[in-house]
Amino acid sequence: MDKIVDWFSIFWQESAEGTGTYAYTLLLGLQLTLEISIIAALVAFVMGSIVGVCRTLPSPLVRRLSGGYVEFFRNIPLLVQLFLWYFVLPELLPRDIGMWMKQIPHANFYTAAVGLGLFTSARVAVQLSAAITSMPRGQKMAATALGLTTRQSYTNVLLPMAYRIVFPPLTSELLNLIKNSSVALTIGVAELTQSARNMDSYTFQTFQAFTAATLIYLVLNILVTTVMRRIERGVAVPGMLVAK
Amino acid sequence: MALSRWVLGLALFAMPGLAQAQDLTGTLKKIKDTGTITIGYRETSIPFSYLGAENKPVGFAMDICEKVVDAVKKELKDDTIKTNYVAVTSSTRIPLIANGTVDLECGSTTNNAERQKQVSYTNSHYLSESKYVTKKASNINSIADLKGKTVVSTAGTTNIKQLNERNQADNLGLTILAAKDHAEAFLNVETDRAVAFVMDDILLAGLAANSKDPSLYVISTDSFSKAEPYGIMLPKGDEPFKKVVDAATAEIYKTEGPELYKKWFQSPIQPKNINLNLPLSPALAKQFEAPLDAADPDAYIR
Numbered sequence: 001m002d003k004i005v006d007w008f009s010i011f012w013q014e015s016a017e018g019t020g021t022y023a024y025t026l027l028l029g030l031q032l033t034l035e036i037s038i039i040a041a042l043v044a045f046v047m048g049s050i051v052g053v054c055r056t057l058p059s060p061l062v063r064r065l066s067g068g069y070v071e072f073f074r075n076i077p078l079l080v081q082l083f084l085w086y087f088v089l090p091e092l093l094p095r096d097i098g099m100w101m102k103q104i105p106h107a108n109f110y111t112a113a114v115g116l117g118l119f120t121s122a123r124v125a126v127q128l129s130a131a132i133t134s135m136p137r138g139q140k141m142a143a144t145a146l147g148l149t150t151r152q153s154y155t156n157v158l159l160p161m162a163y164r165i166v167f168p169p170l171t172s173e174l175l176n177l178i179k180n181s182s183v184a185l186t187i188g189v190a191e192l193t194q195s196a197r198n199m200d201s202y203t204f205q206t207f208q209a210f211t212a213a214t215l216i217y218l219v220l221n222i223l224v225t226t227v228m229r230r231i232e233r234g235v236a237v238p239g240m241l242v243a244k
Numbered sequence: 245m246a247l248s249r250w251v252l253g254l255a256l257f258a259m260p261g262l263a264q265a266q267d268l269t270g271t272l273k274k275i276k277d278t279g280t281i282t283i284g285y286r287e288t289s290i291p292f293s294y295l296g297a298e299n300k301p302v303g304f305a306m307d308i309c310e311k312v313v314d315a316v317k318k319e320l321k322d323d324t325i326k327t328n329y330v331a332v333t334s335s336t337r338i339p340l341i342a343n344g345t346v347d348l349e350c351g352s353t354t355n356n357a358e359r360q361k362q363v364s365y366t367n368s369h370y371l372s373e374s375k376y377v378t379k380k381a382s383n384i385n386s387i388a389d390l391k392g393k394t395v396v397s398t399a400g401t402t403n404i405k406q407l408n409e410r411n412q413a414d415n416l417g418l419t420i421l422a423a424k425d426h427a428e429a430f431l432n433v434e435t436d437r438a439v440a441f442v443m444d445d446i447l448l449a450g451l452a453a454n455s456k457d458p459s460l461y462v463i464s465t466d467s468f469s470k471a472e473p474y475g476i477m478l479p480k481g482d483e484p485f486k487k488v489v490d491a492a493t494a495e496i497y498k499t500e501g502p503e504l505y506k507k508w509f510q511s512p513i514q515p516k517n518i519n520l521n522l523p524l525s526p527a528l529a530k531q532f533e534a535p536l537d538a539a540d541p542d543a544y545i546r
Binding site: 090 | 396399400401405408419421422423424428431432435436437
């Protein structure tokens with residue numbers, strides 16, 4: 001027991017960055033991970049919904065454009081995308097706009113959050129459009145027969161069901177998103193993984209640093225899974241989906 | 245008969261070369277016996293020790309070592325001694341010196357107290373300081389000019405630690421970015437995301453020299469740290485050998501230190517004819533005038 005206490009005493013030591021203890025460093029990292037994940041989840045949900053719906057609309061042009069969006073964000077590695085947004089995009093824009101982008105305080109944080117959100121939105125879009133097309137054709141026909149416009153048939157008939165169908169895969173996407181947020185460290189955001197790495201490089205206490213990071217990610221994702229299950233059960237339409 | 249033997253004995257004793265040969269110990273004896281001296285070199289420690297044109301080890305430290313070899317030959321009065329080159333890495337250099345495979349390690353090895361438990365060092369040949377690179381256009385001439393600006397360093401290095409400490413101590417109000425590696429940190433300056441990149445001066449010189457337009461950048465004279473000495477390693481506890489090497493390096497630094505520095509740090513170097521353009525620091529100039537082999541960075545503040 002004493003040995004374990006000894007091992008983990010490192011967390012209460014003053015950190016080399018001089019901002020507090022190493023435990024505090026990790027908590028700051030967790031906070032950034034959460035902030036990035038929340039912003040990214042919102043971006044992913046909104047953009048994913050818009051693009052997902054577009055992929056099922058009758059207009060071929062809209063379908064092609066939204067298809068292009070999905071292929072762009074789905075086929076380029078997240079790491080490369082963050083580099084594109086952070087380092088390449090400001091150079092391609094007119095100089096003044098590029099400089100303005102670079103001067104935004106915490107530009108790397110927002111780049112990471114939005115970049116991760118867009119990357120995930122392509123995956124959400126594919127799942128949502130798959131859910132919409134998987135529903136019996138009769139649903140859409142009935143909505144049209146009732147005199148609903150395309151917009152009304154989506155908001156009142158198709159989407160409420162489609163979101164329920166994609167809820168379990170969306171939970172997976174949310175978990176992936178939280179884990180993928182660690183990629184933000186490549187553009188200098190000191191999120192949880194980077195905090196653990198910093199702690200490791202200053203103290204050489206690799207085991208402690210990464211054990212702590214592992215446990216924090218694990219607890220966070222278990223919490224998210226539990227909450228999402230609750231919501232899933234709460235919004236289930238009896239008899240419509242797989243009976244539980 | 246008895247007399248002639250006595251005379252012969254006296255004559256033998258009077259011949260300094262022979263008497264010395266019997267006294268040789270350790271590395272000097274090994275070099276004499278085997279007729280070879282083994283030098284450890286680095287493959288990519290530009291400009292200290294690296295493979296240049298025709299895959300031959302060259303560099304600032306290699307030049308010094310070549311002259312040390314000459315001094316050893318002179319000491320042993322043996323011009324037939326051959327030089328054997330062995331490539332070493334960060335992780336093999338200390339064990340290879342400790343087990344006697346390599347007699348001199350000529351590279352960019354920091355001399356510190358921890359390592360002195362296993363190896364010895366001759367007079368330091370370089371003092372690496374934590375400095376910063378900026379674009380000439382940003383007109384930054386001192387650390388004070390950085391006040392309130394965005395500065396980048398590499399995550400997990402002692403440099404970023406020193407930067408954080410200085411930021412708090414001097415109330416500079418810096419925004420500090422932590423890049424994942426040196427190349428990316430430099431990219432932050434190149435693309436104007438940060439005005440300065442804080443790192444070891446020699447690494448900065450290499451990055452700037454290899455950038456798209458080296459003429460855009462300037463390396464600071466102000467530094468964030470004490471100078472860390474780089475030394476040529478030799479086997480521990482071999483005083484006679486160390487004495488020869490120390491005398492040789494002291495002589496080299498005093499007579500041609502600045503000239504050698506100019507050759508490797510301020511002129512185009514092979515294989516790509518890049519000029520590192522790194523000014524000679526006052527501390528290193530002092531070190532060339534009065535060479536030291538101390539591990540303690542404080543010893544070089546004079």
